Amino acid sequence: MKKLMIGNEALARGFYEGGIGAVSSYPGTPSTEITEFLAKYDDIYSEWAPNEKVAAEVAFGASLGGKRSLCCMKHVGLNVAADPLFTLSYTGVNAGMVVCVADDPAMHSSQNEQDSRHYAIAAKLPMLEPADSDEALQFAKASFKLSEQFDTVVMMRTLTRIAHSQSIVTLGEREEAPEKPYEKKPEKYIMMPAYAKKRHPVVEERMKKLAEYAESCPFNRVEWSEDKTLGIITSGTSYQYVKEVFGDRVSVLKLGMINPLPKKTVKSFAQKVDRLVVVEELDGIIETFCRTLGLEVEGKKLFSPIGEFSQSVIRKAFGLKEPENVQLPNPVPLRPPMMCSGCPHRGIYYTLSKNKITVIGDIGCYTLGAQPPLCAVDTTLCMGASVSGLHGFNKAGEGAFESRSVAVIGDSTFMHSGITGLVDIAYNQSNSTVIILDNSITGMTGHQQNPTTGLNIKGDPAGKIDLEALCRSIGIERVRVVDPYNIEECEKAILEELKAPCPSVIISRRPCVLLKYVKLNAPLEISNDACRGCRKCMKLGCPSISFKNGHAVIDETLCVGCGVCKQLCAFGAIQGQGGKVQ
Amino acid sequence: MKTTGIMIVGVGGQGSLLASKLLGNLLTAQGYDVKVSEVHGMSQRGGSVVTYVKFGDRVFSPIIDLGEADYIVSFEKLEAARYAPYLKKGGRIVTNTQQIDPMPVITGTAEYPQDILEELKNLGCRIDALDALSLAEEAGSAKAVNIVLLGRLAKSFHIEYDAWIKALETTVKPKFIEMNKKAFDLGYHS
Structure with missing residues (x-):
């Protein structure tokens, strides 16, 4: 049967046909949908792990336990999973194991454009790279056997234009994986020096055999x-x-x-x-x-x-002719992505921007707060770097920065690797203020569940990490929750916690406005009589508000009535039912 | 058959993914080799978005480059201008006349160009402009702008009406079929 599929769906299908038994991943564009599609098969185990290192280790455990296993991640996620990856090269596998990594040349949705092929070379692992969806399916299907044949983790590399391009695939049948009962093999699985020294030659020998195999590999x-x-x-x-x-x-x-x-x-x-x-x-x-x-x-x-x-x-x-095309006489205004109407992050960013606070940022939708007019973010490095970065910044300031700098980090990113930074703050005692932007979902990658949401990858009830209790348990005494739709409350909390003589965590809690269960308010309106054209509401950078003929105007098709702008207007010009903070 | 390229452009959240899905289903059912390429992630947050749909006997590159698009279907008129350089000589732009201000216009650092569609016509682009938002609202939902525009595209396309309707029925959720059919017809007969 033939079907049009994006590369990520084809990879999922290929892994399924290849007898996969378990997948553990952390979302990351452009890799996310592979695991989402696999979660639709009820005869395999699937999960979102808190981060890529955990995912890779879970996949290793599953391979050890006898199931063909997979973990998927974006290119920068592989940096996080690199620790287990390099030593997995030494242990090899029991049942087949694949690490699938998606590179993002042109950085459509990434912070760098590192080339994952270096990892395969450095870790001495075989790597496959499909060129369309059909190859994605065929390579994925074959990858577990290759893994078992050479007793090695196999890396699958994909690219944005493979991952998110649909092309026609030919579907096959699912193959039953051979039974691979766990056997205790200390010299293979315990990588302490005495055993690891004996495994390194195995790795080198395996690479020689793989190089020979490459000469006849049907994928070349x-x-x-x-x-x-x-x-x-x-x-x-x-x-x-x-x-x-x-x-x-x-x-x-x-x-x-x-x-x-x-x-x-x-x-x-x-x-x-x-x-x-x-x-x-x-x-x-x-x-x-x-x-x-x-x-x-x-x-x-x-x-x-x-x-x-x-x-x-x-x-x-190659010096070939380009097709003729229209040349526009004037540049077209840019249309950068921005925080949505009603985004719960906006109120916090407005408050931080207004008070000229240094914001050590992180990875997620909330990076968009860096753009005009909010310009509220000072740094974005990698997952979790806001919390640890703030700690270092504050230490460097020797007391001068603590009352005017914060970290902002999303709920999922905090669980990924923000928690270890907070442990450092609690342990090495900087008077830092961390704001967890808890929108109850992993937003940027398209709404994946995470350890704080109480639901698993299939949307079924799961364990729920209590952020307040977690922060308190590591020794942060000042933990408070605010509603980001309430500007006054946000400002009070931020200023108080910055002043406080000990580390604190502010949890800004309101679900992502794009979540289906979120009830939207009626759009607000602006009274032209009352509006003085002061442009204060324009400082929010809300896509619903524009300025025409001396007055602010609200686009009723976009406004969800969050009411943040209403709280800013000194003239009561913004009206409507919305904005009642509940 | 030579490869034909269609670009679907608009503002993140306007429903370009559904439009490309419908085209993918339509063209696959016609027996073509098809590739559809879209970018997920950050660009979807109200930014400028583009989807490429290509079909023919054998399609290689999933993307469309400058001067290569046979059709551009635009959900917003500034986006029609942004991507006009991708249009092949003699190609056609089907565009919504709706204006959605981008953030630089909202904050006052840039101006929304007036008479942008006239300018494109003067540059030699074939423009099919229609108020797809009003037609979509007439059909029952402002969200059906995408289907209204596909209806208008279908008019100048070599695939017969019934095949489009069949593709529509297999693409949209059952409870929205009637509304979308109406939207398609309003575009088709506009």
Whole structure:
């Protein structure tokens, strides 16, 4: 049966057909939907873990326990999971185990564009990379067997344009995984020096065998053209752009297994073509490999390591003509993403911005508070860095910063890795103020449950971590909860906690306005008679409010009646039923 | 058959994912090779969003580059202008006349360009402009702007009306089929 599927659904289907028994992941664009699709199968175990390191370790435990297992993450999530990953290379697996990582060239929804292929090389693990949904399904299906055959974790690399592009796949049947009962093997699974020393040679030997396998791996193929003046080595989406531009007019070595690379295949391909070019997004990894083989090759001389490719990038690199197009005489105003109408983060950010407080930020929707007019965020680094970053900032200030700096972090991000920073604050005693923006969901990645929501990945009741109790239990005595729709309450809490002589946590609690169960209020209206055009409400950066003919105007199709603007208006010009903070 | 490219552009939250899903279902049912590419995540929060739909005998690249789109379906007129450079020479833009101010316009650091559609026409773009919001409201929901615009696209498209309706029926939830059919027809006959 054929079906149109995004790459992530195809990966999920492939893992399912390949006999997966357990998946544990942390959401991260563009990898999130793989685990969401897998959660729809009731005959496998699926979960959202608090972070990628935990997910990888859960997957390892499941492999040990006899189930083919998987963990999925975005590229930066692999940094978090890197600790278990490097030593998993030594232990190998029991049942097959796959780590699936999604890179985001062009940073559509990421803070950097690191190239995950370096991890496969550094950790000495095989890595596969599909170029469309059908390959995603086929590679995923084969990955567990490969893992078991070579007793290794297999890495699957995908890219935004694979993960979120739909193409046609051919569905197959689910294969039954062979039974793999757990056996105690200290020399394989206990990585203390005496045993680890014996495992490292196993890793090196395995890489040699995998390199041999790569020569005959069905996922690497040569597409010969009659014309052999130009030969291109490529993989993933880059392959599609090359084919879009050249069709069958050039010879292509299309790699599906991108670590280890096949020496003989590459050499033999290179010998048969006049000019060898590597087309790869991000870093010049295949190109460098070609050079180590002594081949004359072009790559990053023609292509940038920055951003994602397209057919136009390929055309330009080869000096081909670009299609004609319309040139606009004036630039079109930008339309950056922004916090939604009624977003509960807005009230907190308005308060922080108004009081000129330094805000050490984190990863999530609330990064959008960095934009004008709020401009409320000072830093964004990585998951959890707000809490620990604030602690370091305050230590550097030797008392000068503590009364005017805070950390902001979402509920899911706090559970991911904010908690360890808070432990540092409690332990090493900085007088820091941490605001947990608890919108009761993992927002940016599209509403995934997390340990604080009380529901699991399937939406069924689950354990619920009590944030207040958790913070108190590690020694934070001042923990208070505010409603971010109540500006006065927010301001009072923030100013009081900044002044307080000990560390504190403010939990700003209100569910994401996009959650289906959230009841929206009627839109508010502005009375032109009362509005003096002071633009105070415009400081909120609410997409519902604009300014026309000297007055603020509320777009009734967007306004959800959160009432934050109503509290700011000194002239009572904003009216309506909304804004009753309940 | 040569590959045809359709871009669906608009403001995050306007329903471009449903429109691309409908097109995907329609074109797959017609036996084409199809690719649909969209970006999830941060760009969906009220930002400018774009989805690429490509079909033909064999589709390689999932994305559409400058000067390559046969059609641009735009849910908002500023977005029609933003992506007009992607239109192929002789291509067609089907656009909603609705104006949604982006944040730089709201905060007063930029101006919403007036007569933007006229300007595009003068640059040689073929423009099908319609007030899809009013038609969607007439059909029963402001959210049906996407379907009204697909109805208008269908008018200048080589696939027959019945196939569109069938694709619509397989794409939208049963309780919304009648409303969406009405929206489609209002676009189709506009």
